[in-house]
Amino acid sequence: MNQASHTRIRGIKRIDLAYVELASSEDARDINRDIVLEIIRSKQPVARADLARASGLQPSTISSIVEQLIEEKWVSEGEVVRRPRGRRPTLLSFNDQLVILVADVRPNQAIVALVDLNGKFLARETVPLGSQPERAVKKIIQSMRSIRDLHEGRSFEGIGISMPGRVDPETQRLLLAPNLKWSDYDVKAAVEEEMRLPVELANAANASLLSELWSGRLDGIRDAVLVTVSEGVGAAILANGQIVTGRSGMAGEFGHSPIDPRGPSCGCGQRGCWEVFASSSAALRTYAELSTGDTRLDMRQLLQLVEQGDANAIAAVERQAAYLGQGLRLITASLAPEVILITGDITTSWARFGPIVRKEMERTMLAGTPPRLETTSDGELARLRGAAAVVLQRHSGYYRSAKGSSKAR
Numbered sequence: 379m380n381q382a383s384h385t386r387i388r389g390i391k392r393i394d395l396a397y398v399e400l401a402s403s404e405d406a407r408d409i410n411r412d413i414v415l416e417i418i419r420s421k422q423p424v425a426r427a428d429l430a431r432a433s434g435l436q437p438s439t440i441s442s443i444v445e446q447l448i449e450e451k452w453v454s455e456g457e458v459v460r461r462p463r464g465r466r467p468t469l470l471s472f473n474d475q476l477v478i479l480v481a482d483v484r485p486n487q488a489i490v491a492l493v494d495l496n497g498k499f500l501a502r503e504t505v506p507l508g509s510q511p512e513r514a515v516k517k518i519i520q521s522m523r524s525i526r527d528l529h530e531g532r533s534f535e536g537i538g539i540s541m542p543g544r545v546d547p548e549t550q551r552l553l554l555a556p557n558l559k560w561s562d563y564d565v566k567a568a569v570e571e572e573m574r575l576p577v578e579l580a581n582a583a584n585a586s587l588l589s590e591l592w593s594g595r596l597d598g599i600r601d602a603v604l605v606t607v608s609e610g611v612g613a614a615i616l617a618n619g620q621i622v623t624g625r626s627g628m629a630g631e632f633g634h635s636p637i638d639p640r641g642p643s644c645g646c647g648q649r650g651c652w653e654v655f656a657s658s659s660a661a662l663r664t665y666a667e668l669s670t671g672d673t674r675l676d677m678r679q680l681l682q683l684v685e686q687g688d689a690n691a692i693a694a695v696e697r698q699a700a701y702l703g704q705g706l707r708l709i710t711a712s713l714a715p716e717v718i719l720i721t722g723d724i725t726t727s728w729a730r731f732g733p734i735v736r737k738e739m740e741r742t743m744l745a746g747t748p749p750r751l752e753t754t755s756d757g758e759l760a761r762l763r764g765a766a767a768v769v770l771q772r773h774s775g776y777y778r779s780a781k782g783s784s785k786a787r
């Protein structure tokens with residue numbers, strides 16, 4: 379397989395050629411396996427002969443890789459194609475009996491779900507959480523257990539958890555989560571101990587970006603930034619075709635860049651960070667300042683007030699939108715992406731607030747063409763799908779290049 383065809387593989391398996399050159403024959407086998415898995419994912423149902431054509435690998439290599447993938451339950455054989463003459467090939471697909479338990483953890487609640495290999499949701503439930511980490515994790519485990527009991531016949535590959543903070547990819551410990559007071563609690567160990575399945579933690583923004591890559595939506599795009607707007611503001615970076623996580627997974631914290639050193643204090647300990655002006659919490663704070671009476675709302679309720687024409691609610695979210703757009707300069711000036719994807723509650727009223735964000739972003743561009751500004755289709759599902767994608771990647775070898783210690787089991 380030549381180098382050019384490596385880079386054409388769509389989605390998340392962007393293979394770093396620097397590592398390919400150093401690879402042993404064992405690594406090369408693993409890379410071929412990842413390529414075959416990726417082609418099956420994007421072209422399924424697909425025959426072995428078509429896999430050989432699409433990958434450039436020998437039919438005998440394809441056969442042995444496919445046998446391995448079937449044995450490991452990643453792939454299953456389905457219908458037999460009827461052709462006028464010659465052999466009748468059996469089509470291969472992702473095995474949808476293989477499932478992943480996922481959770482999207484937020485400061486007040488978690489969504490726990492079951493996803494199959496094709497990204498289809500088989501169960502989903504919301505679990506309210508308190509601030510005490512042990513108790514919160516116990517509730518998540520309870521929910522996962524009951525979902526697992528209802529789907530006993532399936533083959534559980536692992537657990538993926540999207541966290542509203544930065545997770546060290548090496549240690550899987552939460553390094554920074556100012557809106558979730560769970561520091562020093564080993565979530566991975568607690569869940570693994572109870573569920574007896576390998577657990578992968580991921581930053582919510584990175585999980586969402588992975589989900590966009592997995593869906594093929596960013597095919598052909600090498601520079602993109604995904605911005606999550608919820609209790610805080612987080613970002614995930616695709617630069618030169620690679621997801622950038624930086625040292626200890628800490629890259630992308632634009633939300634904690636100060637835009638007004640005398641601004642309100644932030645959960646990170648500094649003042650006037652972008653997120654204290656551009657997050658959902660900022661809109662809720664503005665609304666409380668403008669209004670009298672009971673102002674204890676969540677962002678969904680605030681956006682409902684917007685739809686009902688409440689002037690204070692509209693003013694509060696317009697202000698958030700303007701700050702969101704201005705702060706995007708941190709991203710346009712440092713990374714010059716082709717696309718900025720916004721995900722989060724504000725996108726449910728994007729027709730109203732998107733133009734404000736776009737106008738401010740374009741007004742503050744240094745030079746050149748502004749990036750395309752788009753939203754993800756469903757932020758909640760994206761985090762959950764992304765959490766599943768993290769499990770699939772880890773187990774299929776995506777992190778192999780980053781230290782060799784990748785296989786979770």
Ligand SMILES: [Zn+2]
Nearest residue numbers: 634644646651
């Ligand atoms: Zn901050």
